[in-house]
Amino acid sequence: MAKTKSLFVCRECGADSPKWIGKCPSCGSWNTYVEELKITKPINSRYDGLSNKEATKPLSFDKIQSESLTRIATGISEFDRILGGGIVPGGFILLGGEPGIGKSTLALQLALNSRKKVLYVSGEENASQIKMRAGRIGPLNNECLIYNETLLEDIIAQFNNEKPSLLIIDSIQTIYTGLAEPAPGSVTQVRECAAQLLRIAKESSVPVLIIGHITKDGLLAGPKILEHIVDTVVQFEGDQHLDFRILRTLKNRFGAVPELAIFEMDQSGLHQVLNPSGYFLHQNENNLSGVAAACTLDGIKPLLVETQALVSSSAYGTPQRTATGFDYKRLNMLLAVLEKKAGMNVSNKDVFLNIAGGMKIQDTAADLAIIAAIVSSRTDQPVNQTICCCAEISLTGELRPVNKIEHRIEEAQKLGFTKFVVSAYHKNMPLNYKGIEIQKASSINDALKLIFRGNS
Ligand SMILES: [Zn+2]
Known part of the structure; x- marks a missing residue:
């Protein structure tokens, strides 16, 4: 057993400190430090004499x-696509x-679709x-x-016994190594187990897929620690x-990010x-007022989403602003x-913004639709449902061009939109x-005139 000593570790990023601290200096999170027993001897060191010199x-x-x-x-083509064309041997x-x-x-x-030998390790459910x-x-x-x-x-x-083509761990928070002291799910356990699984993946060239839970209160060791260790995060x-699930690649050493796939969920799976x-x-x-359609792009696929805004008189001195599925600062x-x-x-108004269906938008091409939804709610004039908005708004109030505009227009056209508002640049x-009629505007004022023209 390796020597251990007590230490405080950040649940979010894994930074450590000999003393408890309120705010993590490394990731900025508050109240994330927990006491753990830290292994003082590096157990995963390649210098421990176990290293196979022939292999490297x-x-x-x-x-x-x-x-x-x-x-x-994998037999699930959308999953393969967002990984960049399937699982890479030795990928983690x-x-x-x-x-x-x-x-x-x-x-x-x-595991069922891949038609290869898969070792599915579950600490969550029994066989x-x-x-x-x-x-x-x-079919089984x-x-x-x-x-x-x-x-x-x-x-x-x-794993060494069965020599599978894929190892699945469900979940990383339930497994533990006998080499570290703390309970399963603690930061040290998650990190040590992930490090050992990474070594297995790389040395055997067998891909390893681990499941990691995220809870809203962050009680379990957050996968943020894992993000640094793994090759790919979906x-x-x-x-x-x-009924539907959005699957997004957040990090990928073997493909482009972000890529996104949509699955429908029912009793027979995804x-x-x-x-x-x-x-x-x-x-x-x-x-209804307060709704506008945006055309966003994640990876290579354009996606039309509904942005919803509610602007109301502020009951308190400081107006409230809430953004769901969109960056609060950008709002x-x-x-x-x-x-x-x-x-x-709008300075004395409460503004609530929501992206329909639990979508999270990172694409700034949604800016114009969000502006249109806010103005629509503020003035109680609906945006015609045949209009799709697609432009980034700059600090100067100009409409900025966005990438792959042709793809976006084609997608809106397929869905029956008849007007598409873009940047004149x-x-x-x-x-x-x-x-589909392309309407160009150079400023936010021009764009709003185009969007609300039929209403006045
Ligand atoms: Zn931290």
């Missing part, structure tokens, strides 16, 4: 295997999300529960081995009470939604631009699209 040798380019040729298809993947959102279901589907769930998902595959174990050393022994977003656009649009027949910036450049008084943009 410098190679010339002609001896290095090309990665694209060796990727493993973290599948994150809140409990109950579908992580185990997806992992089990991967018969997993069999029941697998039975609902699809005897290549998939279920192993109920939480001690990492035993898992590694079975995370479920959205509300677990809705089903890919190959054409997700329109999924987040709600056709409101009464043409404040947009409100300031609206006030200063379009002369619309797009260069070499084809203007003739069948059935």
Whole structure:
């Protein structure tokens, strides 16, 4: 047993300190320090005499295997796509999300669909529960081995025994190594187990997929620590009470980020939604105010989403601003631009912004739609449902061009939009699209005139 001493560790980022501190100097989180026993001897050091010198040798380019040729298809094409074309041998993947959102279901589907030998280690459910769930998902595959174990050393022994093509750990928070003192799920355990699994993945070239829970209160060791260790992070977003799930790559050493896939969830598991656009649009027949359609792009797929705003008189001295699915600071910036450049008084108003369907938008192309939704709610004039807005707003109140505009227009056209408002600064943009009129504006004022023209 390695020597241990007491230490305080940040749950969020894994930084440590000999004393308890309120605010983490490394990641800025508050009240995240917990006392743990720290291993003083580095147990995963390659200098511990266990290192296999034969396995690591410098190679010339002609001896290095090309990665694209060796990727493993999982049988779920959308999952393969967001990984950049399948799982890379020796890849270390973290599948994150809140409990109950579908992580185990997806992992089990991967195990059943891949038609390869998979070792599915579960510390969450017992084997018969997993069999029941697998039975609902699809035909049982005897290549998939279920192993109920939480001690990492035993898992590694079975891994070496069975030599699977994929190792799945459900979940990283339930397993523990006998080499470290604290309880499973603690920062030290999560970090040590992940480090050992990483070594296994790299040395055996067998991909390892680990499931990591995120809780809203952050009680379990957060996958933020894991993000640094793994090659790829895919995370479920959205509300677990809705029928669909959004799966997003947040980090990927072997592909582009962000990529996004939409799945529909029912009793028989997760089903890919190959054409997700329109999924987040709600056709409101009464043409209500405070709603505008945006065309965002995650990775290569454009996605049409509904932005919703509610502007109301502030009951308190300080107006409230809430943003769900959108950056709060950017909302404040947009409100300031609206006030200063379009002369619309919002400083004494409460503003609530929501992106429909639990989507999280990072694409600034949604700026104009958000502005339109806010103005629509503020003035109680609906935005015509045939209009799609797609431009970034700058601090000067100008409309900035966005990338891949042709893709976005085509997507909006497919969904039956007839007007598409873009920045006038797009260069070499084809203007003739069948059935959809491209409307160019250079400033926020021009754009608002175009969007609300039919109403006045
Ligand atoms: Zn921290």
